[in-house]
Amino acid sequence: MISFLRRFSGLVGMLAVIAFFAINLPDTFLTLRNWLNIAQQVSMLTVIAATMTVVMVMGDFDLSVGSMASLAGVVAATLFVQDWSIASALAAAIMVGLAGGLFNGFIVSVLGILPFVATLATLTIFSGLAFFISDGRTVFGRDIPDAFGDFARQGPEIGMIGERALILPNLVIVAFVVVFVIWVVLEQTSFGRRLYAIGGNREASKLAGIKVVRLRLIAFAFTGVGAALAGLMYASRVASANPTQGDGLMLTAIAAVFLGMTLTRDGQPRVLATLAGVITLGVLDNGLTQMRVDSYVREILVGAIILAAVGFSAVGRGSLMRGPN
Amino acid sequence: MTKLLVQDVSRRYGAVQALDRVSLTIEAGRVHALMGENGAGKSTLIRLLAGLEAPDKGFLSIDGARLHDTNAQMMRQAGLRFIHQELHAVQGLSVAENMHLDHPYPTRLGLVHWGKLNQNAAQALGRLGLSHLDPRAPMSALGLGDQMLVRIAATLIRSDGAAPWLYVMDEPTAALTVQETDRLFAVIDGLVAQGAGILYVSHRMPEVMQLADQVSVLRDGRHVSTRALADTDERTIIEEMTGRPVSDLFPTKQAIDPQAPHVLTVDGLKAGPVKEARFSLRAGEVLGVAGLAGSGRGGLLRALIGDTPVEAGSARLHNKELGTSAADGWANGVAYVPRERRAQGLMLRRSITENITLPHLSALSRAGAFLDRGRHRRLVDRLNKHVGIKATSMHQSCHELSGGNQQKVLFARALAGDVQLLLLDEPTRGVDVGAKADLYGLIQQMSDTGLAVIIASSDLPELLGLAHRIAIMRDSTLAEIVDADGLTEADLLARFYHVDDGKAAA
Numbered sequence: 130m131i132s133f134l135r136r137f138s139g140l141v142g143m144l145a146v147i148a149f150f151a152i153n154l155p156d157t158f159l160t161l162r163n164w165l166n167i168a169q170q171v172s173m174l175t176v177i178a179a180t181m182t183v184v185m186v187m188g189d190f191d192l193s194v195g196s197m198a199s200l201a202g203v204v205a206a207t208l209f210v211q212d213w214s215i216a217s218a219l220a221a222a223i224m225v226g227l228a229g230g231l232f233n234g235f236i237v238s239v240l241g242i243l244p245f246v247a248t249l250a251t252l253t254i255f256s257g258l259a260f261f262i263s264d265g266r267t268v269f270g271r272d273i274p275d276a277f278g279d280f281a282r283q284g285p286e287i288g289m290i291g292e293r294a295l296i297l298p299n300l301v302i303v304a305f306v307v308v309f310v311i312w313v314v315l316e317q318t319s320f321g322r323r324l325y326a327i328g329g330n331r332e333a334s335k336l337a338g339i340k341v342v343r344l345r346l347i348a349f350a351f352t353g354v355g356a357a358l359a360g361l362m363y364a365s366r367v368a369s370a371n372p373t374q375g376d377g378l379m380l381t382a383i384a385a386v387f388l389g390m391t392l393t394r395d396g397q398p399r400v401l402a403t404l405a406g407v408i409t410l411g412v413l414d415n416g417l418t419q420m421r422v423d424s425y426v427r428e429i430l431v432g433a434i435i436l437a438a439v440g441f442s443a444v445g446r447g448s449l450m451r452g453p454n
Numbered sequence: 455m456t457k458l459l460v461q462d463v464s465r466r467y468g469a470v471q472a473l474d475r476v477s478l479t480i481e482a483g484r485v486h487a488l489m490g491e492n493g494a495g496k497s498t499l500i501r502l503l504a505g506l507e508a509p510d511k512g513f514l515s516i517d518g519a520r521l522h523d524t525n526a527q528m529m530r531q532a533g534l535r536f537i538h539q540e541l542h543a544v545q546g547l548s549v550a551e552n553m554h555l556d557h558p559y560p561t562r563l564g565l566v567h568w569g570k571l572n573q574n575a576a577q578a579l580g581r582l583g584l585s586h587l588d589p590r591a592p593m594s595a596l597g598l599g600d601q602m603l604v605r606i607a608a609t610l611i612r613s614d615g616a617a618p619w620l621y622v623m624d625e626p627t628a629a630l631t632v633q634e635t636d637r638l639f640a641v642i643d644g645l646v647a648q649g650a651g652i653l654y655v656s657h658r659m660p661e662v663m664q665l666a667d668q669v670s671v672l673r674d675g676r677h678v679s680t681r682a683l684a685d686t687d688e689r690t691i692i693e694e695m696t697g698r699p700v701s702d703l704f705p706t707k708q709a710i711d712p713q714a715p716h717v718l719t720v721d722g723l724k725a726g727p728v729k730e731a732r733f734s735l736r737a738g739e740v741l742g743v744a745g746l747a748g749s750g751r752g753g754l755l756r757a758l759i760g761d762t763p764v765e766a767g768s769a770r771l772h773n774k775e776l777g778t779s780a781a782d783g784w785a786n787g788v789a790y791v792p793r794e795r796r797a798q799g800l801m802l803r804r805s806i807t808e809n810i811t812l813p814h815l816s817a818l819s820r821a822g823a824f825l826d827r828g829r830h831r832r833l834v835d836r837l838n839k840h841v842g843i844k845a846t847s848m849h850q851s852c853h854e855l856s857g858g859n860q861q862k863v864l865f866a867r868a869l870a871g872d873v874q875l876l877l878l879d880e881p882t883r884g885v886d887v888g889a890k891a892d893l894y895g896l897i898q899q900m901s902d903t904g905l906a907v908i909i910a911s912s913d914l915p916e917l918l919g920l921a922h923r924i925a926i927m928r929d930s931t932l933a934e935i936v937d938a939d940g941l942t943e944a945d946l947l948a949r950f951y952h953v954d955d956g957k958a959a960a
Contacts, residue, residue, distance in 0.1 A: 318823045319815035326812050329801025336761060336792050336799070337867070338784030338813040395803065395851075 180355025198360030198375025230353015278368030599634020631747025726762030727753030742921030858889025
């Protein structure tokens, strides 16, 4: 019974949060429209957190994802201003994400700088680049092509409520595809299992014939691309780009991965658990906003809930943040 | 002489009777060896002595005074000290500070009196003949062996309570080199000469034969025997530990087929810590690699798996150059069991299956990339029939396994692919006798199927018992290769130190 509680306490906590809001917001919370709304709100976070999971299974971090998201948005918007086509501007922004990710991977894996330090430095570099390219201004209005801004607002219809059509937002579909791809890569391919092996014991993996340097490089590249994609989604959603709009995503993404780790049996990061962590944070944000909780108080509450969840799990397992042994 | 009496002590954990009416007398001034396989109850007994657990039945007494409600503080006050294989040294602090971790720092006007601190440390080190160690040096500058000696010396720093008179040493040499072990033994002799008693827990028979005055054997939580060393021998002890007669620890060596093809040819190899090595190996041959610690024993294996870049010369397996990374090594049919199974071998928190399949993920995948879990399960089940890992299931996490079973996981990993050459670094370190015999049997079976095997080991009886030929490493160079037939440990040691009496290398 105790072990059952320990194992599923995270899930129970999630359901308790949902039940709490369902009781306090009986008319609005448990509606399809609200959940689609939550799904759209968390879609950028989902993409960043899912790709963050890829480096975290190796025991690494990427702190630069937020500023990479900003940078990618700014790059695309700047190219729009210079009359690039939407497709080529987006491709260029994704390439910037790939290049940034490879650079992170190079300094972490080849040069051997601690990921925390290395990506803290690139966080600053990417952020500076975003300011430099945009000259610190927000690109918006007529500079952003309509088709790009509309993408986030549109999506296939899935039903009617009264007179209004209910649509599944495109951003949610993108997030779903990203999660699925990462789930396949991490859980169903030998590539993914090698990343988990590196997280289990890097030295042993190397001696067992795993190409540790190359795999870490690729994993960081993955995360860079994910961050750029999330930045573009964000820019589409607000139909504008400025050099700080992605900044908040990094800490929340790491929090989501940690929340997810409290749900898995062995305390390892798993992408579906990360998704559950993202949804928990999204639900909290949505519910507390609807209950008109002050936004500052909301932050305090969300922080306390993350701490409680991770802390409870750490007590149950001895330590969540343990090393390779 | 002070005496510690363990009287009819029992301790049960859930369904497991860890100790069952065990009685022992441990006296000051002598070395008392405590032996037994994993699960025999040694660790439980040590925990009782340390005051970390209380007995369910029975009691402890010192010089006739019965100890009630023991706790760690009380056992310390009573003069017991514990030395474990895993040190808890603070690498960034100085030797002297490490020695004061559980003593108050000497102070002057409320501030640390550094002069006195270093002086206390130097005095304690001096009493054990360790004056060559500088109390001001950072702990990280010392080898593992010296760090352990520092820990022992730290117990001599006077603080309140009785002076320590009994040292409980739990597998102290597990991570030490031969020279470090020798220095530890010198310190043990010094402690005993100064009147202290030692309870020495070890799997290593030669150490026990060298050190002990008395030997007690536990099996399945029961006390089997306590004898003076003169009244027992290795064979008796092993039989008492395992509870079955051992015909022989080592399987009978099969002669090498002189027609067998050469599998491995190493020519003028220079790589990492190895300056020069030249030899060749036939299919089915077992080559031992011996030498002092630091002589490049393990380095030779690391070079052959491909983990250290080749600077000159060549190593060819079936006329194919061995690669430049461990990944190439495994892909070419080389399998490697590293020296440190926890640090270098296993993903401790992962399942047995994950650990075994790790180097073979590509070969086991579908379409070159996708996992085929059924294939993993079948492979692991088949291998386990062969190596016999004792576990609840193949999903069990490796940190829950005993050392012997962890080693079997690494053996299974090594056998999973299409192996031509098997490299074993200290294959039976810290493994109990029963598991040792199993591992030796496995090595024998593998060489019978035509694998070439190289074993680097500090355990000389093991090399003599298993290998056809023994390569001697001196100063990072493979100095000579000798036939193992008729060779003795003394012969080997003489060759380590190069006190050659003119016998030509074979």
